[in-house]
Amino acid sequence: MAYLATYRKYRPKTFADIIGQEHITTTLKNQIKAGQISHAYLFCGIRGTGKTSAAKVFAKALNCLNPNEQEPCGVCSCCVANESDAMADTIEMDAASNRGIEEIRQIKESVKYPPAMGAYKIYIIDEVHMLTMEAFNALLKTLEEPPQNVVFILATTESHRLPYTIVSRTQRYDFRRLRLEQIQSHIETICKNEGIAIEERAANRIALLAEGAMRDALSLLDKCIAYAFETVITTSVVDTVTGRADDKMVLEMMRALFARRTEELFALIQQSFNGGSDAATLLGTMIACLRDIIIVHMPLEAHSMLLRDENTVSQMKVFSEFVSQKELIRAFDILIEAQSKMPFSSAPRYVLECALLKAMQNETERVLQPQPIKSISTEQTKPVFIEQNSAAKTEELTNTVRETKESAERKKIASEKEEEEKQQETINDEEPQSLKKKIVAELSKKSPFIALGVENADLIIEKNRLTMLLAPNDYRLIGDDMRLRADVVLAARQQFAQGEEIEVEIKVKERDAEEEFKEIIGDILIIEE
Numbered sequence: 163m164a165y166l167a168t169y170r171k172y173r174p175k176t177f178a179d180i181i182g183q184e185h186i187t188t189t190l191k192n193q194i195k196a197g198q199i200s201h202a203y204l205f206c207g208i209r210g211t212g213k214t215s216a217a218k219v220f221a222k223a224l225n226c227l228n229p230n231e232q233e234p235c236g237v238c239s240c241c242v243a244n245e246s247d248a249m250a251d252t253i254e255m256d257a258a259s260n261r262g263i264e265e266i267r268q269i270k271e272s273v274k275y276p277p278a279m280g281a282y283k284i285y286i287i288d289e290v291h292m293l294t295m296e297a298f299n300a301l302l303k304t305l306e307e308p309p310q311n312v313v314f315i316l317a318t319t320e321s322h323r324l325p326y327t328i329v330s331r332t333q334r335y336d337f338r339r340l341r342l343e344q345i346q347s348h349i350e351t352i353c354k355n356e357g358i359a360i361e362e363r364a365a366n367r368i369a370l371l372a373e374g375a376m377r378d379a380l381s382l383l384d385k386c387i388a389y390a391f392e393t394v395i396t397t398s399v400v401d402t403v404t405g406r407a408d409d410k411m412v413l414e415m416m417r418a419l420f421a422r423r424t425e426e427l428f429a430l431i432q433q434s435f436n437g438g439s440d441a442a443t444l445l446g447t448m449i450a451c452l453r454d455i456i457i458v459h460m461p462l463e464a465h466s467m468l469l470r471d472e473n474t475v476s477q478m479k480v481f482s483e484f485v486s487q488k489e490l491i492r493a494f495d496i497l498i499e500a501q502s503k504m505p506f507s508s509a510p511r512y513v514l515e516c517a518l519l520k521a522m523q524n525e526t527e528r529v530l531q532p533q534p535i536k537s538i539s540t541e542q543t544k545p546v547f548i549e550q551n552s553a554a555k556t557e558e559l560t561n562t563v564r565e566t567k568e569s570a571e572r573k574k575i576a577s578e579k580e581e582e583e584k585q586q587e588t589i590n591d592e593e594p595q596s597l598k599k600k601i602v603a604e605l606s607k608k609s610p611f612i613a614l615g616v617e618n619a620d621l622i623i624e625k626n627r628l629t630m631l632l633a634p635n636d637y638r639l640i641g642d643d644m645r646l647r648a649d650v651v652l653a654a655r656q657q658f659a660q661g662e663e664i665e666v667e668i669k670v671k672e673r674d675a676e677e678e679f680k681e682i683i684g685d686i687l688i689i690e691e
């Protein structure tokens with residue numbers, strides 16, 4: 163048996179089949195019931211929301227010989243003719259391919275003749291905004307003096323391109339973008355009917371990618387069915403079919419981006435391209451990932467906006483602990499800008515790579531071009547060199563910074579400033595020792611071996627900042643593991659009323675000055691809020 167695309171097979175046959183547009187279907191049915199049919203309708207809305215389907219159902223219902231509560235019966239001669247596209251009284255025209263005045267003249271000519279089979283002659287003009295101005299003028303004449311029993315249904319994705327004179331002579335209906343759960347549930351119903359196995363997460367991902375357009379969702383579903391070929395449709399099938407990098411890989415890219423590991427990032431991009439991804443899809447996936455990491459930072463209620471599995475969300479949470487909102491938003495902004503440039507570029511991949519380099523470079527430029535010493539405001543609450551650290555994470559940079567004369571100067575100022583701050587008001591009067599005990603007690607519940615490391619640490623409490631100096635061995639253990647660092651930061655913040663506002667720095671205990679400097683530049687972890 164020939165395979166029929168789900169989009170065609172599940173095309174709505176009745177008003178009840180049209181999903182998510184009840185505000186329109188109910189009104190149309192009421193008009194049929196009251197016998198108050200307008201001469202011209204305008205169906206507006208984004209692609210794939212059911213405008214043409216609704217127009218066809220409406221046309222069928224208007225001419226049905228045996229309607230059931232204003233729904234077309236589907237079995238009378240008119241309905242059967244309509245369903246096989248053989249109805250003489252339903253005339254469809256695609257304005258995208260027939261834009262000229264000649265086509266409209268033909269319509270003007272044919273409206274003079276009465277309907278052949280049913281009560282109404284119905285003209286459906288799809289993509290009506292594509293008509294030429296001459297054609298619009300000709301159409302306007304017909305709309306101004308509508309013949310008896312003729313109904314025009316104009317459909318468009320771009321109503322703003324229609325002349326006001328046309329719009330004002332129609333009854334306008336705006337089709338809504340479909341909600342994610344409406345699309346997902348429709349996909350699941352279709353798969354159930356067709357005996358196709360699909361993971362809930364995969365159905366969710368298809369619905370997400372369709373961005374409110376059912377037709378796009380079903381067309382993607384068809385591709386997945388063909389690809390999976392009688393096996394289960396999983397998220398990785400969806401990712402492969404769409405050429406989309408999977409969540410894990412995109413998170414790895416984000417890690418490389420914020421750690422300024424250019425080589426690793428570019429290798430991952432290459433890997434993704436080898437897997438069939440293209441620049442636009444990859445950029446879109448990265449933007450979506452960044453957006454979700456930003457949401458992870460928000461209060462729990464906002465997390466319902468996240469359409470990812472728990473595992474990915476928890477990885478994002480750990481990740482978000484180590485990158486400031488400011489940095490995330492800056493990268494988000496740069497990538498969005500690149501997305502707007504991409505369609506006009508003949509080398510989209512370069513646009514992507516350039517944007518990523520820019521996102522990585524901004525901070526480092528600040529390190530290499532320090533502000534004049536005098537301009538450093540005393541109102542700054544953070545030592546200046548701390549800002550460098552968040553950016554300067556590569557060995558090359560360490561060397562550059564070390565070679566830069568100014569950096570030594572900056573460090574000096576920074577230390578002075580740090581001294582000054584130490585004398586300022588502290589977070590509370592708590593002694594470092596008793597604070598440490600509390601943190602250690604908290605950590606012991608979860609991971610005793612980190613607690614041991616913290617027990618040997620020195621704590622410095624300053625205004626809104628807690629610096630934890632770990633012994634080199636402990637630092638190597640905790641410093642290399644994002645999760646362990648996150649646990650320490652969390653346990654420390656829990657001890658303060660200000661909680662999240664407290665900056666927690668984890669450093670290695672001072673040895674000689676040169677070694678410490680290298681350590682700070684190379685490995686330090688910064689948490690900005």
Ligand SMILES: [Zn+2]
Pocket residue numbers: 225226227228229234235236237238239240241242
């Ligand atoms: Zn019928």
